[in-house]
Amino acid sequence: MATTHARAAARLMISPSVILLLGWMLIPLGMTLYFSVLRYNLLMPGDNPFVGIENYQYFLTDPAFTAALINTLALVVGVLAVTIIGGTLLALLLDQPMWATGIWRILVIAPFFVMPTVSALVWKNMFMNPVNGLFAHLFKSLGLAPFDFLAQAPLFSIIWIVSWQWLPFATLILLTAMQSLDREQIEAAEMDGAGALSRFRHITIPHLGRAATVVVLIETIFLLSVFAEILVTTNGGPGNASTNLTYLVYAESLLRFDVGMGSAGGVVAIILANIVAIFLMRAIGKNLDA
Amino acid sequence: MGQITLKKVRKAFGDVEVIPPLDLQINDGEFVVFVGPSGCGKSTLLRLIAGLEDVSSGEIEIDGRPSAELPPAKRGLAMVFQSYALYPHMSVRKNIAFPMKMAKISQDEQNRRIEAAASALNLTEYLDRKPGQLSGGQRQRVAIGRAIVREPAAFLFDEPLSNLDAALRVGMRLEISELHKRLATTMIYVTHDQIEAMTMADKIVVLRAGRIEQVGAPLELYENPRNIFVAGFIGSPRMNFIEGPEAARHNAHTIGIRPEHIDVSATEGDWQGRIGVAEHLGSDTYFHIHDTGLAETVTVRASGEVTLRHGETVFLTPQAEKIHRFDNEGLKQ
Numbered sequence: 001m002a003t004t005h006a007r008a009a010a011r012l013m014i015s016p017s018v019i020l021l022l023g024w025m026l027i028p029l030g031m032t033l034y035f036s037v038l039r040y041n042l043l044m045p046g047d048n049p050f051v052g053i054e055n056y057q058y059f060l061t062d063p064a065f066t067a068a069l070i071n072t073l074a075l076v077v078g079v080l081a082v083t084i085i086g087g088t089l090l091a092l093l094l095d096q097p098m099w100a101t102g103i104w105r106i107l108v109i110a111p112f113f114v115m116p117t118v119s120a121l122v123w124k125n126m127f128m129n130p131v132n133g134l135f136a137h138l139f140k141s142l143g144l145a146p147f148d149f150l151a152q153a154p155l156f157s158i159i160w161i162v163s164w165q166w167l168p169f170a171t172l173i174l175l176t177a178m179q180s181l182d183r184e185q186i187e188a189a190e191m192d193g194a195g196a197l198s199r200f201r202h203i204t205i206p207h208l209g210r211a212a213t214v215v216v217l218i219e220t221i222f223l224l225s226v227f228a229e230i231l232v233t234t235n236g237g238p239g240n241a242s243t244n245l246t247y248l249v250y251a252e253s254l255l256r257f258d259v260g261m262g263s264a265g266g267v268v269a270i271i272l273a274n275i276v277a278i279f280l281m282r283a284i285g286k287n288l289d290a
Numbered sequence: 291m292g293q294i295t296l297k298k299v300r301k302a303f304g305d306v307e308v309i310p311p312l313d314l315q316i317n318d319g320e321f322v323v324f325v326g327p328s329g330c331g332k333s334t335l336l337r338l339i340a341g342l343e344d345v346s347s348g349e350i351e352i353d354g355r356p357s358a359e360l361p362p363a364k365r366g367l368a369m370v371f372q373s374y375a376l377y378p379h380m381s382v383r384k385n386i387a388f389p390m391k392m393a394k395i396s397q398d399e400q401n402r403r404i405e406a407a408a409s410a411l412n413l414t415e416y417l418d419r420k421p422g423q424l425s426g427g428q429r430q431r432v433a434i435g436r437a438i439v440r441e442p443a444a445f446l447f448d449e450p451l452s453n454l455d456a457a458l459r460v461g462m463r464l465e466i467s468e469l470h471k472r473l474a475t476t477m478i479y480v481t482h483d484q485i486e487a488m489t490m491a492d493k494i495v496v497l498r499a500g501r502i503e504q505v506g507a508p509l510e511l512y513e514n515p516r517n518i519f520v521a522g523f524i525g526s527p528r529m530n531f532i533e534g535p536e537a538a539r540h541n542a543h544t545i546g547i548r549p550e551h552i553d554v555s556a557t558e559g560d561w562q563g564r565i566g567v568a569e570h571l572g573s574d575t576y577f578h579i580h581d582t583g584l585a586e587t588v589t590v591r592a593s594g595e596v597t598l599r600h601g602e603t604v605f606l607t608p609q610a611e612k613i614h615r616f617d618n619e620g621l622k623q
Contacts, residue, residue, distance in 0.1 A: 187342050188375035192389035192436070193363035202388070206379040 036263035043257045055264035059252075067240040068248040069272070075159055075244055076223045076276075082163035083219060084212055087170030092200075094171070095178050105175075112168035116228040123161045124150060124233045154234045154242035161229050166222075170215045177211035178204065213287040220280060224273050245269045292353070292444035292476030293318045294339060299348035299358075301331075301338055301500075308334050309500035311348060316444075316478065316493075321470050324480045325487040325523070326497035332480045333448055335497070339478065340369050340446050353443060363392075368437035369446040372453065374429045376421040382408075382432050383417040389440045400439075407435040410469075427458045434469070444476035451486065463489060484524055488512070496520050518620040521546050527576060527591075529614070532584045542615035542623055549576060549591040551612035556598060559605025563588065565598055579604060 036055055040048045059065060094105055111119065127133050128149040136146035149157040181204065189199045227246045230236055236243035236251060243251070249269060253262025294316040301309040308331050316322050324332040337343040339350060341362035350358045357365050368389075376385050383404060390400045408414045411431040421429055430450060437445055447466070451459045467490050470477050481487055487494050488508045496503040496511065496519070504516045508524075515521035521529050529546045537545045553559070554577065563582035568575060575596045579588045590606060598604060615623045 182373065182375065184371045184373050184375035185377060187362075188369070188371055188436075189377075189388070190342065191340060191362045191367070191369045192440070193392035194388075198392060203377060206377075209379070 032263045040260040041258045055260045059264045072244040078159040083166045083170035090171040091175040109168045120229040120232045213284045295351040297349045302346045321477045321492045323487040323491035330497045331500035366443040368440045368442035370433045370450045372449045374433040386435045403439045447479040527589045543618040544616040546614040547608045549589040551609045552590040553607045554592045555605045559607040561606040
């Protein structure tokens, strides 16, 4: 049978890339799992004895864990809300015929090309700084006391910075979806007596559902692991006020040099990410069906 | 009621005038077909009546009420689009209910009208499906259902059958004609297909480059076209046009004779030619005759099965009383 041979040959030939990919994924995962059951602290050299689930117990009962979990979810939900709502409104604006459309679109997309550390530093030093920041000047010019964003509303500030970065992505996807809406459907709704708001509510928003789903899924993947913005602005503080899971894992492994604990945190983060993924696919995955 | 009067309606896109000032009267209950080659402005004219395009000048009166400035929804017209324009995320029931929901009609009344429209259009068992799960003909009927429930003064159809296959098109043509007989509402129908125009219309409006070439009942246009354009556009296959000495013999610049008004004989006749392509349709046979010395090809129709074959010499005799004579400006003499 030629087909059997062909299939065997095909398997043989794709095996290097499959093995490479699996190795790339499985070896680090296996080592993380392995380290997570060892007492392995770089500040205490010597034996690394097997301790079972001790690391997990400490990690999950750490008060910082609950705070980090809540912060992680708040960050994801907050940024998603801002980018989806803001993105829809911006897309609506950019979809209108106006002067110099190309320039406006480039301006709107620009933040996406700024790397996270840079944009976070710009926001921290040029806008949110309580002495020299533009917001501080604005507050002072109105006779108000400057507001120290990163100290008094750290999580809100980080949500704001991350939203600024992700707004262009949401806008871009939603704008292309809006442009693919059939003109005749809008005209039909117009003939049917729907005003501008009803048309938006009954025709445009359902049409955007699929694109919004894509935005939510892709952004969630990246937002669960926000790190650079926290590192360069608040360092997770004050206290744990802006620590998310990623930052907590970083703090355990690289600030406290506890490899075992950090690995356990990593495994917990993987499990939580999967729970979020399953929940999301249940909730909005049906939008992706044709 | 559904009386529509266009007074000096003009439409220009920038510097391009697509519809020069135009007058047209559409009476209540009439089935009017706008027909013409593509780009003749027939869809634009329909969209002007619908209110989807603004007139550049002129007035549109619907039931005596000036409507050129009214938004589409206030004109009391319903439109069926070429792409059907169904709302893909709504079930058939919700699609049909949408205009009533927008008009804030009570739920009971909505249900009553949906049931009535669905049973009239054979859609009852599809009410809970999405448009994506329906065939082309069913989608077409949903679009019509959505138009019916508004109980409009007039229906506007924009090439509604052009996305259907040939067999379905004939069926839908009949359904729309029957619907018109039953509702007796004014309908305006745009098509480029003169067969649809001939079979459905009470009144045909032939358009070319935004101008009305002729308005009349289908047979009136067939028997008495006002100029060469209408003569050539109405009727299938096309009328034969002959210029030169043969036309001069009839005191005309051009004469026109329809394929069905030429008698074919193997032995004798006024004109002589050689058979090119023969199209055997069973009921009729169309011959494309070459080398007549009159025109490049002359098309003739012979009834039933004819034994003439490709390459043979034939003789043609036009029926004298069916010859159309046109002057040098293309107008009928």
